[in-house]
Amino acid sequence: GVVGGVTGIITKPVEGAKKEGAAGFFKGIGKGLVGAVARPTGGIIDMASSTFQGIQRVAESTEEVTRLRSPRLIHEDGIIRPYDRQESEGYDLFEV
Structure with missing residues (x-):
């Protein structure tokens, strides 16, 4: 989720630099930024x-x-009063 996306900003450029040098470093930055947006979004979904x-x-x-x-x-006045079992059951008997 969020943690994976944030750590990817750091780890992806380092991994890219180890594999492909400077070009890999910049590719890693791109991948890290995409991951920083995509992973939290995926978690939300x-x-x-x-x-x-x-x-x-x-x-x-x-x-x-x-x-x-x-x-x-x-x-009828719309005021909600404390529950009264007898009143409620009496009304329930006459309700159609």
Whole structure:
């Protein structure tokens, strides 16, 4: 990822110089700079891909979820009050 991209800026020119001299050094600088951009970008793409795969698994899940309590009643005034089991169950009985 990021570390590999940054270290490539240093290691690629050195490797290139050992193999091909000055020309290899400059080729190594180019390869190092490309790697400094490409490796972190690849890591970001991998992370996004993994995130979307997780979302897809959840979306495709057919597991039934059992409700533990009746939904909270929200009055006409829109104020959210503390949960009241009796009020919620009573409203749930009359809901169509």
